[in-house]
Amino acid sequence: MSELPDLARTIVERAEGSEAVEAYLARGHDTEIRVFDGEVESLSSATSAGVGIRVILPGESGEGNRLGFAWAGSLDADVVDATLAEARDNARYATPDPDVVLAEPDGRAAVEVDLWDETLEKLATQEKVAMALELERAVRGADPHIRQVSSADYGDGSVEVALASTTGITAFTRRTSAFLSVSAIAGEGADSQTGGGFSVGRGPGSLDPDVAAHDAVLRAVRMLGATKAKSGRCTVVFDPRVVSTLLSVISSAMSGEAVVKGRSFFAGRLGESIAVPSVTLVDDPTDPRAYGAATYDAEGLACRRNALIEAGVLQGFLYDTVSARRGGTTSTGSAVRGGYAGTPGAGCRALVLEPGHLDQDAVLASVGEGLFVQSVTGVHSGVNAVSGDFSVGAEGLMIRDGKLAEPVREVTVASTLQRMLQSILHIGSDLQWLPGIAAGQTLAIADMQLSGD
Amino acid sequence: MSDAALIESPVLERVLHEALARGGDMAEIFAEDRQSQGAALDDRRIEELSSGRERGAGIRVVVGETTGFAHTADLSEAGLLAAAEAAAAVAREGGSGVRTVVLGARSAVGPTATEMPESVTKATKLELLGRADDAARSTGDAISQVQVGYGDSRRRVLIANSDGLLAEDDLVRTRFSVVCIATGDTGMQTGYESLARTEGFEVFERVDVDEIARVAAGRALSKLSARPAPSGELPVVLAGGSGGILFHEACGHGLEADHIVKDTSVYVGQIGQMVASPLVTLVDDGTVGGEWGAFRVDDEGRPAARNVLIENGVLTDYMWDWLRARKEGRLSSGNGRRQSYQHLPMVRMTNTFVLAGESDPDEIVAQTPKGVYVAKLGGGQVNTTTGDFVFGTTEAYLIENGHITEPLRDANLIGNGPEVLRRIDAVATDFATTPGTCGKDGQSVPVGCGQPTLRISGVTVGGTAA
Structure with a gap:
């Protein structure tokens, strides 16, 4: 289980006096592969994480509340501390407004939507590369008018988000996604036309290279002339x-x-x-x-x-x-x-x-x-x-x-x-x-x- | 933010060495520390003051035609080594072997500001927003809503690669924008104006935010009585500084070498040929201090340069980054840029200018019997393969019998790059620049555009009036 919900709670617990604090934490992992002419052109893979903190200072005698915000691309303890302090300081400068409040639980039951595909993290990089190469081949071989595939990409990502606030909000969600996309160029004489195709899903199993290839080829070829x-x-x-x-x-x-x-x-x-x-x-x-x-x-x-x-x-x-x-x-x-x-x-x-x-x-x-x-x-x-x-x-x-x-x-x-x-x-x-x-x-x-x- | 090196040279050398341990032609570390502040006034309230901090490094390893890339927010040696290992995964086992990396001496550069954003109080920055709001609303009762935005950032970067390159930059940027809505019998209209400079807070000693607000409000107000833009091919006069976006889209992107080496640009194989009217000289110039797309070194450590792309109508060169220049056995032209340490660099424009000509701007209008006068352009988009591009107007007027007459509602214009460049039949003396944000392949970077008043003899105006 992710430690993000606990981290969000610990930030919110540091609220001072009657201020309201909301912490939004996200961490994601992305892979992007681009192939060109049968070779891997680039392969990127990285994890990133960050925090966004909203602090609301209540107004005296109903004059209204003031909101401050700060964010950072890191979850390190010292960075989170500095972000909370900065959000608090920023709040001092906002125009007071009684409508500025954090969300409160409204009694509405959440409909759990399953957005997580377990198969994603098990898929080896080489298989992802193979899907991109297959996509490029499918486009090149689909029609004699195709004279270039300017890019064929595979990408996937997973992200988890935790949210907590002094007003009683706690939420944790995670999702995965994967895509294939391709840009085809059809040519006839001096004429060149382009077409794009893609396939997206929660995981690699729902991707269909043939759909992406067919769309790109159809759209490019029918524009010739x-x-x-x-x-x-x-x-x-x-x-x-x-x-x-x-x-x-x-x-x-x-x-x-x-x-x-x-x-x-x-x-x-x-x-x-x-x-x-x-x-x-x-x-x-x-x-x-x-x-x-x-x-x-x-x-x-x-x-x-x-x-x-x-x-x-x-x-x-x-x-x-x-x-x-x-x-x-x-x-x-x-x-x-x-x-x-x-x-x-x-x-x-x-x-x-x-x-x-x-x-x-x-x-x-x-x-x-x-x-x-x-x-x-x-x-x-x-x-x-x-x-x-x-x-x-x-x-x-x-x-x-x-x-x-x-x-x-x-x-x-x-x-x-x-x-x-x-x-x-x-x-x-x-x-x-x-x-x-x-x-x-x-x-x-x-x-x-x-x-x- | 301190002025010490983001990463010490011995650490850089060890990480680069490790990145090439399994082979590879080049390894590079791009480290970045960006601090930003933004403020938004909307509906008469300071709604939000925000602060952001981002720090990290992107490491790439190039092996033949393949680039491996990884990034990390952990700038410790352990964090960098882990990223280096991930980036090197594309290198085949038992590759060309180990090489010792020796970096050149550090030559620190100062920030591009005399008044640093962090030295200015938040209250002082916010005071500008309130002033602009007042100025916009004072232009007329029809101004029904005003949004004012302020932003500053300091971006320190360090680039080191296995060829021994070590370079740094320290870019301070400041922007200010006003969006007004005017409401009348015909509905609502919007007006926008912005300032964006690679400078610090000192820019506000020269520039009056009230004037930015009045210009934005004036655009919204004038369009309340606007008629629909015409439909079909017409002569179009673009005002000086109306947004050189025309050239950015019509040919700039098509002259980026990544499109050239993949044969996906209409300008492939056209070097030395006449690709534009002889009145057109186009340069891309990252060296112009203060301009929105300016820097000292690009995001691959190459010094910014002034590159002539089209001279008197003849195509002289493309724009290059390290990777595409290497293919052609030449040097980068200083056009390797990236949005942040989380992105790979690619060929990007800096400040793209059409140089001034010899005509009088008023004469150009006077000699246009019927057409459209564009005082301000919005954004645009191009398909580099076909050359077809669009650009939107946000302040435009009819030209009738050589006079600027009625205001027109917003519309896109559409043209084909090579055709439109040949149809430029007048270029004036009144060169001016505007800032913009250029998006390519999911990455946004600040760019400048510049152009004098000029006329296109015919371009399709996409309005609704027959």
């Missing part, structure tokens, strides 16, 4: 991977923190229709199939299923403890944090858009004419989750007579997120559990602006 398309308005069908990205972006407007701070275009719209009636969106980290499944949130509360949109109507937002108090509600168990060096905020872990009844071919057939987008670029520069403005670089294939036709590159598709939710034509049945915070399926959206020639 791509040209710019004519500008105009059209129906756009997004690949499941792209939809996962779109849902992630939309979800930032459903963070309670964004809502209470006036940064969400969904603020004040609870109970209103914000999407077509076929849209039902939930965040459910208790579903073990989700990549982001988790037993506890980043404040140690039980993760739970939260409905965000039901039949097109906005149902709720996701809150951590502080944003919930500011919003006059309670935490939805949705605190997330970027490891020991970050503080918690509200966010999604496992978004799922309820699947429809048509598979991808049926969606294409139903759309008839339009653009199928297999990948997008510039999401961080062209999608504004505050204003809703949406403009991304896209590549894919034209849809003609209900089927995929000639490839298209160097175009953008644009609209607003608000309008896109109201213009959904079809939600595919082909739900894929993808890495990240959202699953994805084929999605058709009417009347988007395509910019090209």
Whole structure:
């Protein structure tokens, strides 16, 4: 058993007077292997650990509490001591705020999600290397148009996290993960096109090199000969991977923190229709199939299923403890944090858009004419989750007579997120559990602006 | 933070010796001690003052075409030896044998700051945040929310390798950023402005945080009345210092030697050829003191350098790190960088500049009958193999009959690197730089961008207005 929970407790026991202390400890082990041209290009293997400590100084006569934070990339006793002292000192400078408190147990029973694959630590490095080499070979041999495999990677990791606080929180979680990913380049004459594929799972046994290879090859080869398309308005069908990205972006407007701070275009719209009636969106980290499944949130509360949109109507937002108090509600168990060096905020872990009844071919057939987008670029520069403005670089294939036709590159598709939710034509049945915070399926959206020639 | 060596030379020599005990061509220790402080003001409150500390070493062993890598937070000799052994696991048993490592003399460098972050009180740093918040809100009632961020860091690094190289750097960096939201009848709009320098707190003697706040607020306010950006191919004028991200994406990444040696860049085999308009001279320069992507030695211990990549439109060189330079039998160009001791180095840009031309910036606009004027760019992304890249606008206007007219909502622009470089038909005198963060293969590093006002005769603007 890990000693992290005990270490977390000993830190919390050093709270002075009426201050509140929370300790977040994490330790992980990662292996990364990259192969190129039949040889190992690089092999990295390392363990890292760290601590993040929040201290809250209570205000006198109800003037509000003050939060300080410090972190360090080490669990050595002297480093932990210095981190606690630094967090305490930092708290003296915060603006007092009665809503700044640590989470308290809310009586909600945790749904234990098993995220640990025992086989991972038993797998020899040579077998991991062999999987990466097999992946590279599979791509090179799949199609005569493949002229380069720029990288083929195997990676895995395990991480354990312990959380404790003076407010009675204790939580310990551990998870493993493994992935294969590959970048293929297809060529014909002077033309080169790229495609990526991957396979992810809790452990090496759930990885499928053939799936990753097939995806990379298909995506690269079918783009050969791509040209710019004519500008105009059209129906756009997004690949499941792209939809996962779109849902992630939309979800930032459903963070309670964004809502209470006036940064969400969904603020004040609870109970209103914000999407077509076929849209039902939930965040459910208790579903073990989700990549982001988790037993506890980043404040140690039980993760739970939260409905965000039901039949097109906005149902709720996701809150951590502080944003919930500011919003006059309670935490939805949705605190997330970027490891020991970050503080918690509200966010999604496992978004799922309820699947429809048509598979991808049926969606294409139903759309008839339009653009199928297999990948997008510039999401961080062209999608504004505050204003809703949406403009991304896209590549894919034209849809003609209900089927995929000639490839298209160097175009953008644009609209607003608000309008896109109201213009959904079809939600595919082909739900894929993808890495990240959202699953994805084929999605058709009417009347988007395509910019090209 | 003390100024003593992170690891003493005799320890380094023994660890390097051990790393090569089973063979190998090169062993390297990269040690780092980073101390950082951050502060965030949001919704009128100082919400968080945070401090961070990270210390450790990454060790790599290169055997033929293979690199083994391990890192540790334990800088004791025992901790380093364990990491060396893990990194050396890629060396085949009974390899080329043992070599004695003798390091050169230590030449310590001072920090890149005159006013060290640790010498400034927390209260003094926080005072800047409150001032910026007030300044942003005073620009208009429509400013509905303001976020202000401050961050400083001191990053001491030491690099030693089995060729006897011993180098150190001591980088102090300071950043300040303001995000404003303006709310009006048409919804919400955002405005962003930042300062980021490889300097200490002395930067605030020169730079007024109120002005950073007013610029961010102005961007949000002007977009309240913005119309949707046009859709389709148009001439685009980029303002000086609007964010040289265009060149960072359009050709910078494609000139990184890792893409060249793997034949995954559109610029492979183009040395000596015309790859851009003759008006374009592109340099990558890690030596410019104070710039966000500057340093004294790179993360492999090579001195920072000024490298001319494109001269008057002709491709003159790529950017190199140790590994890729070795393949070509040449020296690194000082472009080997890594996010932290937990990462392997790779070829990265430093400060990438298009040098000033001879046109008058106002004349360039006046001679553009119809187009888009981009005052500020956001981020971008490139596919180095196809050369297709996007870059986003965060402050842009229509150009009509040679005049800058109405503000436009945010959009991405998309182009193909080699094509866009050839379509640059005017370059002005008003060179200016901006800081940025460059992400590649999961690693982020600070970079600088710089460019004068220039015009692209045609690029696809990805707005919604037909």
